[in-house]
Amino acid sequence: MKILVPVKRVVDYNVKVRVKADNTGVDIANVKMSMNPFCEIAVEEAVRLREKSVATEVIAVSAGVVQCQETLRNAMAIGADRGILIETDVELQPLAVAKLLKAIVDKEQPGLVILGKQAIDDDANQTGQMLAALLGWGQATFASKVEVAGDVATVTREIDGGAETVAIKLPAIITTDLRLNEPRYATLPNIMKAKKKQLDIFKPADLGVDVTPRLTTLRVDEPPKRQGGVKVADVAALIDKLKNEAKVI
Amino acid sequence: MANLVIAEHDHGSLRAATLNVISAATAIGGDVHVLVAGHNASAAAAAAAQVAGVSKVLLADSAAHANLLPESAAAQVVAAAAAYSHILAPATAYGKGVAPRVAALLDKAQISDIIKVVDADTFVRPIYAGNAYATVKSSDSVKVVTVRGTAFAAAATTGGSGTVETVTAVADSGLSSFVSAEITKSERPELTAAKIIVSGGRGLGSGDKYRELLTPLADKLNAAMGASRAAVDAGFVPNDYQVGQTGKIVAPDLYIAVGISGAIQHLAGMKDSKVIVAINKDPDAPIFGVADYGLVGDLFEVVPQLVAAL
Numbered sequence: 001m002k003i004l005v006p007v008k009r010v011v012d013y014n015v016k017v018r019v020k021a022d023n024t025g026v027d028i029a030n031v032k033m034s035m036n037p038f039c040e041i042a043v044e045e046a047v048r049l050r051e052k053s054v055a056t057e058v059i060a061v062s063a064g065v066v067q068c069q070e071t072l073r074n075a076m077a078i079g080a081d082r083g084i085l086i087e088t089d090v091e092l093q094p095l096a097v098a099k100l101l102k103a104i105v106d107k108e109q110p111g112l113v114i115l116g117k118q119a120i121d122d123d124a125n126q127t128g129q130m131l132a133a134l135l136g137w138g139q140a141t142f143a144s145k146v147e148v149a150g151d152v153a154t155v156t157r158e159i160d161g162g163a164e165t166v167a168i169k170l171p172a173i174i175t176t177d178l179r180l181n182e183p184r185y186a187t188l189p190n191i192m193k194a195k196k197k198q199l200d201i202f203k204p205a206d207l208g209v210d211v212t213p214r215l216t217t218l219r220v221d222e223p224p225k226r227q228g229g230v231k232v233a234d235v236a237a238l239i240d241k242l243k244n245e246a247k248v249i
Numbered sequence: 250m251a252n253l254v255i256a257e258h259d260h261g262s263l264r265a266a267t268l269n270v271i272s273a274a275t276a277i278g279g280d281v282h283v284l285v286a287g288h289n290a291s292a293a294a295a296a297a298a299q300v301a302g303v304s305k306v307l308l309a310d311s312a313a314h315a316n317l318l319p320e321s322a323a324a325q326v327v328a329a330a331a332a333y334s335h336i337l338a339p340a341t342a343y344g345k346g347v348a349p350r351v352a353a354l355l356d357k358a359q360i361s362d363i364i365k366v367v368d369a370d371t372f373v374r375p376i377y378a379g380n381a382y383a384t385v386k387s388s389d390s391v392k393v394v395t396v397r398g399t400a401f402a403a404a405a406t407t408g409g410s411g412t413v414e415t416v417t418a419v420a421d422s423g424l425s426s427f428v429s430a431e432i433t434k435s436e437r438p439e440l441t442a443a444k445i446i447v448s449g450g451r452g453l454g455s456g457d458k459y460r461e462l463l464t465p466l467a468d469k470l471n472a473a474m475g476a477s478r479a480a481v482d483a484g485f486v487p488n489d490y491q492v493g494q495t496g497k498i499v500a501p502d503l504y505i506a507v508g509i510s511g512a513i514q515h516l517a518g519m520k521d522s523k524v525i526v527a528i529n530k531d532p533d534a535p536i537f538g539v540a541d542y543g544l545v546g547d548l549f550e551v552v553p554q555l556v557a558a559l
Contacts, residue, residue, distance in 0.1 A: 016513060017377045026381050038495075094349070095358050118495065122376050124361045129319070129349035138320055138424030141346050144488065154428060158488045159342040160441075160497070165428040166318070172424070178478065178495065179488060214358035218371065218384045226520060229541040231532075235554040238526065241542050246524045248445070248503040249470065249559070 001111035001170075003046040003055045005080060006101055007039040007062050009071040010121040023219045035071050038116025040078070041176040044183040045146060046114050047079035054148045057081045059108060063092055063100050069199060076194035077186035083199040088211060090204070094122075096211035098130035103207035105135060110171065112153065117142050117175040128175035138168040142177040250279030250369065253307075255326055255338040255347060258285060258293040265442045266339035268300065268403035273396040274337050275302045275404065276366040282307060282333070283411070286325040286418075288315035298411035300404050306411050311418030316427035317343060323350035324419040330355060333391065334369070340395040340498075352393035359393045360385060364400035378494040378517035398441055399500035399521060433489050435474075440490070443473030445503045448492055448519070451479035452508020452529065452548055459485045462552045463507060469559045475499065475519075477509045493518035508548050511536030528552065 011017055012032040020027050035043075046058040060075035062068040063086040072083035086100050105113065118125035132139035140146075140155035144163065147154045151170045156163055158177045168174075186194070204211045232238045242249045252274035257264040267283070274281045282305040283297040294308040307329055313321045326347065330336060336351060338344035340362045352359040364382070365373035371386045372394065440446065447467040453459045459480065467474050475497070476490040492499055494517040504522035509515060511527070511534055519525070520539050527540035528548050537543040544551060 011377070013514070017380055019381050026377060093358055095353060095356075098353055120378065120494070122361075123378065123494065124359070125345050126349040126352070126359050126361060129346060130353035130359075132320075133323060133350040133353035136424075138422070139346070139350070140425070141319075142342060157342075159430075160489060162431050162433040162487060162489050164430040166425050167428050168425040169423070177488075179482065214389050215360065215385045215387050218386055220376075221382045221384070223375070223379060223382050223520075226525075226539045227541075228538070229525070229543060231537070231543045231545060234546075235544070235551060235558055238542055238544050238555070239558055242503070242524070242526070246503070246541065248524050 001055050002057045002059060002108055003049060004105060004108060004110040004113045005042050005046045005058060005060050005075065006113070006115050006127070007043060007060050007071050007075050008036040008116070008119045009033050009062065009064060009068045010036045010119055013037055013120055019220050019222045023221060025217065025220050033067070035074050036116050036119045038118060038176050040183045041180050042114040042116050043075045043078045043080055044181050045176060048181065049148060059084060059110070061086070061101065061104050063088070063097050065089055072199060073194050074186065076197045077191045078184060082197050085199065085201045086204060086207065087201050088204050090211050091213055092211055093213050093215060094124050094126035095130055095214065096209070097127050098134055099209045100204060100207060100211065101131050102134045103209055112170060112172060112174065114174045114176065117177055128173050132173040137172050139173040140166050140168050141175045143174050144177050144179045146174060146180065250334045251332060252277055252279055252281050252335040252337060253329060253333040254281060254283045255336065255344065256283050256285045256293065256297055257339050257341060257343045258287060258290065260287040260290040261292045263293055263296050265403065265439065266341050266398045268406065269398035269401040270337050270339050270396045271300055271302055271404040272401040273363065273366060274335065276401070277335055277369055279334065280304050284309065284326060284329060286314045286322050287317070288312055294413045296406070298413050299407050299409050301408035302404055303409045303411040306413045307416045308413055309416050309418040313418055313421035318425050318427065319346035319350055320422035320424045321419060322347045323354060324422060326351045327354045328419055329416060330391065335392045335394060337394045337396055340397050344395050348393055348395050355391055355393065357389040357391050357393050358387060359395065360387060361395050362397045363394055364397050378513055379520065380513065397498055399498055433487050437467065438471070438473045440473045440475055440497050441499055443501050445470045445472035446475050446499055446501045447472045447505045447507065448475035448477070448509060449480055449485070449507045450477040450509030451483060453480065453485065456485040462549065465556045466552055469556055477515050506536050506540070507552060509536055510534045511539065
C-alpha cells in the first residue's frame with residue numbers, strides 16, 4: 001500500500017508575524033519558513049507505517065511556490081520515498097488544494113492519505129475533510145493513535161469531550177493531531193540522501209484543476225491589543241483586585 | 250436568503266455551541282433553520298425549535314446518525330442544501346469534521362472560524378494563531394461557514410416558535426463506524442462555556458500536583474479546568490483540557506493561568522478572556538504581557554494561600 005502525505009510550507013511556528021502597514025496581509029518577506037508542524041507528524045506516521053511494513057511507499061506531495069521543494073526534501077529526509085510538487089504562484093485555498101490532491105490520488109492510487117489537521121498560517125482545518133469528500137472516502141480527523149489491519153484503519157481521535165475511536169474502511173483520509181507521535185530529527189546522512197530522491201513537478205493545468213481563489217482577502221488587521229496589566233504584591237492584593245476592581249469573584 | 254445551522258447535539262439536547270452559531274446566522278439575516286441529524290433526536294429538535302430566532306427545524310432521524318459520524322452528517326446537509334444561501338456549523342471537533350465535507354461536495358469554499366459577520370458575503374476570521382484578523386469576501390453562491398463560539402453571544406433557549414419538519418434521512422455511508430469513546434466525566438462547567446477557568450501548565454510539575462493544587466481552587470470558584478499544551482503533552486491531564494490555537498478557544502470572565510509561560514499558541518486560545526490572572530515564578534514570562542493581574546511567586550505557595558483566602 002502506498003501512503004500519500006501532503007505537506008505545506010508555512011511561516012515557522014516560532015515566528016510572530018506582523019500585519020503589513022497597508023493592511024493587505026502579513027509580512028512574510030525574509031521570515032523563516034518550515035514544514036507545518038502537523039504535516040511533519042503526518043510524515044512521521046506514514047514512515048512508521050512503512051517501517052512496520054504496513055505501507056510499501058511513502059509519497060510526499062506539496063502545492064505552492066518553487067521553494068516548496070525544500071519542504072519536500074525535509075519530508076524525504078524524515079523518510080518519505082519520493083516527492084511531488086504541484087508548482088504555482090497562485091494563492092492556493094483549501095478547496096483548490098483538495099482538488100489538486102485528488103488528481104494526485106487518482107494517479108498514484110494510495111491506500112491512505114495522512115494530512116495535518118490544520119496549517120498554522122491560515123488555521124483553516126479543511127483540506128483533509130474536503131479531499132475525503134471529493135474522493136467519497138471515509139475520514140478520521142484529529143488522530144492521536146492509528147492502527148491499520150487489512151483494509152481497516154482503527155483511529156483514536158481527540159474530540160471536545162475526550163477521545164473517540166472509529167474504524168474507517170480503506171482507502172481513507174486521516175488527519176493528525178499533536179499527540180499522534182513525535183517526529184524524528186532528520187539526520188545529516190538522511191538529509192544528503194533526500195537530495196537524491198525523485199521529485200516530480202506538475203502544474204495545476206497538467207492536472208486539469210482550476211485553482212482560482214474563491215475567497216478574497218479585503219484587509220488584514222492587528223487584533224485589538226490587551227491593555228498591559230499590573231503586578232500585584234501578594235494573594236491579598238490579588239483577591240482585592242478581583243473583588244473590588246474587576247468584580248469577577 | 251436563508252441560513253441552515255448544522256446543530257451539534259447529543260440527541261436529547263443541543264450542545265451549547267449550537268446557540269452561538271444560531272446568533273451568527275441571525276447576524277447574517279434572513280430565515281434561520283436548524284438541521285438536527287441524529288437518532289431518536291426529537292427532544293433535540295424540539296429544543297432547537299424553542300431557540301429565539303429559529304423558524305424551522307429539519308429533523309433527520311435515523312440509526313445512520315446514531316454516532317454523529319461526519320460522512321453521513323455531511324450527506325444529510327447536502328441533501329437539504331439547495332434551499333440555503335448560508336450553511337453554518339460550530340467550529341468544534343464535530344463541526345470541523347462535517348462542514349468542509351459539505352463545502353467540497355457543493356464545490357464551495359469554506360470560511361473557517363468566523364468571529365464577525367460584516368455582511369452576507371464578508372466575514373472576519375483569525376489567522377496565524379489569532380495574531381492577525383483577515384476580512385474575507387466570498388464569491389460563492391453558497392457560503393459554508395464555521396463559527397467561533399466565543400465571538401457570538403448564545404441565542405436564548407426560549408422565545409422561538411419554530412416548526413419541526415421531519416426529512417428523509419440519508420443511508421449510512423458505510424465508510425466509517427464508531428468503536429468506542431472515552432469521554433472525560435466532570436461535574437464542572439464545560440470549558441468553552443465556563444465563567445471562570447483555572448488553567449495549569451508545565452510549572453505544576455506533574456499530574457498529581459496539577460490535581461492537588463488546582464482542584465481545590467477550581468472547587469472554590471466553581472471553575473472549569475484547563476491546561477497548556479505542555480501540560481497535556483506531559484500527560485498531566487487529558488487532551489480535552491487543552492486551551493490554545495489547536496485546542497479549545499475560551500473567553501471566560503476570569504482565566505487564572507498557573508505555571509503557564511504563555512506561548513503564542515496558548516495565548517491564541519484565551520486572550521479574549523475578560524480578566525486574566527497569571528501566577529508564575531518567572532517575572533519575564535510572556536503570560537504577564539496579557540495578564541490584567543500578575544503575581545510573581547512560587548505557585549506551590551501562592552495557590553494554597555489563594556484557596557485559603559477565598
